[in-house]
Amino acid sequence: MASIDEAKEVYGQIGVDVDKAIERLKKVRVSMHCWQGDDVLGFDSTELTGGISATGNYPGKATNPDQLMADMKKALSLIPGNHKINLHASYAITDEKIDRDKLEPKHFKAWVDFAKENNLGLDFNPTLFSHPKASDNLTLSNPDKNIRDFWIDHCKASRKIAEYFGKELSMTSLNNIWIPDGYKDVPADRIGPRRRLKEALDEIFSENYDEKYLADSIEGKVFGIGVESYTVGSHEFYMNYAAKNNKMCLLDTGHYHPTEMVSDKIPTMLLFNKNLALHVSRPVRWDSDHVILFDDELKEIAKELVRCDALGRVFIGLDFFDASINRISAWVVGMRNMEKALLYALLTPHEALKKMQDEANFTELMASMEELKTYPFGAVWDYYCQVQNVPQKKEWYKEIQSYEHDVLAKR
Ligand SMILES: C[C@H](O)[C@H](O)[C@@H](O)C(=O)CO
Numbered sequence: 001m002a003s004i005d006e007a008k009e010v011y012g013q014i015g016v017d018v019d020k021a022i023e024r025l026k027k028v029r030v031s032m033h034c035w036q037g038d039d040v041l042g043f044d045s046t047e048l049t050g051g052i053s054a055t056g057n058y059p060g061k062a063t064n065p066d067q068l069m070a071d072m073k074k075a076l077s078l079i080p081g082n083h084k085i086n087l088h089a090s091y092a093i094t095d096e097k098i099d100r101d102k103l104e105p106k107h108f109k110a111w112v113d114f115a116k117e118n119n120l121g122l123d124f125n126p127t128l129f130s131h132p133k134a135s136d137n138l139t140l141s142n143p144d145k146n147i148r149d150f151w152i153d154h155c156k157a158s159r160k161i162a163e164y165f166g167k168e169l170s171m172t173s174l175n176n177i178w179i180p181d182g183y184k185d186v187p188a189d190r191i192g193p194r195r196r197l198k199e200a201l202d203e204i205f206s207e208n209y210d211e212k213y214l215a216d217s218i219e220g221k222v223f224g225i226g227v228e229s230y231t232v233g234s235h236e237f238y239m240n241y242a243a244k245n246n247k248m249c250l251l252d253t254g255h256y257h258p259t260e261m262v263s264d265k266i267p268t269m270l271l272f273n274k275n276l277a278l279h280v281s282r283p284v285r286w287d288s289d290h291v292i293l294f295d296d297e298l299k300e301i302a303k304e305l306v307r308c309d310a311l312g313r314v315f316i317g318l319d320f321f322d323a324s325i326n327r328i329s330a331w332v333v334g335m336r337n338m339e340k341a342l343l344y345a346l347l348t349p350h351e352a353l354k355k356m357q358d359e360a361n362f363t364e365l366m367a368s369m370e371e372l373k374t375y376p377f378g379a380v381w382d383y384y385c386q387v388q389n390v391p392q393k394k395e396w397y398k399e400i401q402s403y404e405h406d407v408l409a410k411r
């Protein structure tokens with residue numbers, strides 16, 4: 001394999017500065033989702049509901065805050081760069097018996113301490129599933145006003161907690177709202193639930209915060225298990241609501257029909273919105289939340305973020321939960337692949353390729369893009385891991401095996 005000096009030389013010949021690419025990548029924080037560590041269970045529920053599922057029963061999942069934090073630290077020690085942790089409200093750390101509508105920043109102080117100790121940012125999500133008041137998959141759109149008000153209060157509390165993260169860590173915290181609301185079969189009324197959701201969101205967002213600390217997103221979806229026929233929070237709903245209310249419509253790559261590519265949606269969103277929020281996942285036939293692989297779509301997503309100059313205005317969150325493999329390895333593979341895809345995009349001569357397109361020089365464009373695929377990317381990736389003091393190639397896997405033997409196997 002080429003040495004890093006040879007790789008720099010080869011990339012230099014096509015106008016790509018490897019060192020500059022690495023310096024840009026070092027500034028990107030990816031939000032690692034806590035919920036891969038315990039199959040999205042959280043600390044305040046006993047069952048995962050909401051039309052999502054974590055399949056598999058690999059032993060050793062985290063069952064309490066100390067275990068989850070330890071597992072995250074192990075994963076982060078094998079991932080290059082400095083990042084964020086994406087939390088759900090169901091991961092509150094408190095001895096109080098408190099319901100979700102009454103959560104306060106103090107219930108997440110342990111997470112802020114963890115973030116400060118480990119140079120991390122924090123993002124947040126209200127948890128509108130895995131709760132008795134969400135058992136019928138109707139929350140903010142529920143016909144029962146008492147149920148709606150409970151979840152409105154929970155979402156208001158969540159924005160306050162996210163603002164607390166932003167202030168404590170001097171890093172904007174994303175508060176993303178996803179709701180499971182929908183119906184299993186053909187509804188008699190589609191506009192009613194959406195009107196109630198609109199009114200609920202209007203109430204939730206009526207409290208103003210400094211966007212330096214808190215950024216708001218809302219996440220659309222096509223369907224979930226048990227809500228196959230109608231999703232209240234559809235993409236059309238959220239894209240319209242976000243555009244009219246200056247919020248972000250978060251794109252989850254698993255939330256579209258199998259032939260749709262989220263990479264193609266990104267430039268359009270960036271054309272009309274200052275910021276963009278993503279949940280990068282890998283759907284297999286449906287919103288299966290598989291661990292992301294270093295595949296063509298992940299590379300295309302990263303290329304759009306780089307060539308649209310969006311690295312400074314995108315919230316990149318990962319969202320997958322695989323319970324069939326070692327969960328720390330799932331985090332490491334997913335996070336390293338997101339970093340790889342961003343580096344791969346930063347090593348692409350976008351301006352030269354764009355010029356070929358603009359000049360209708362499609363022959364050379366194809367030849368160039370195909371040849372790029374065998375450029376010495378691996379040498380640069382290994383170098384990046386080296387300068388970030390994390391294991392290169394599959395060396396990290398030995399650490400996973402030791403951790404599994406010494407820690408997970410004893411749970
Ligand atoms: C746990 C997350 O909030 C959840 O995965 C949501 O983001 C989603 O994508 C549901 O399908």
Ligand SMILES: [Mn+2]
Pocket residue numbers: 178219252279319
């Ligand atoms: Mn998601």
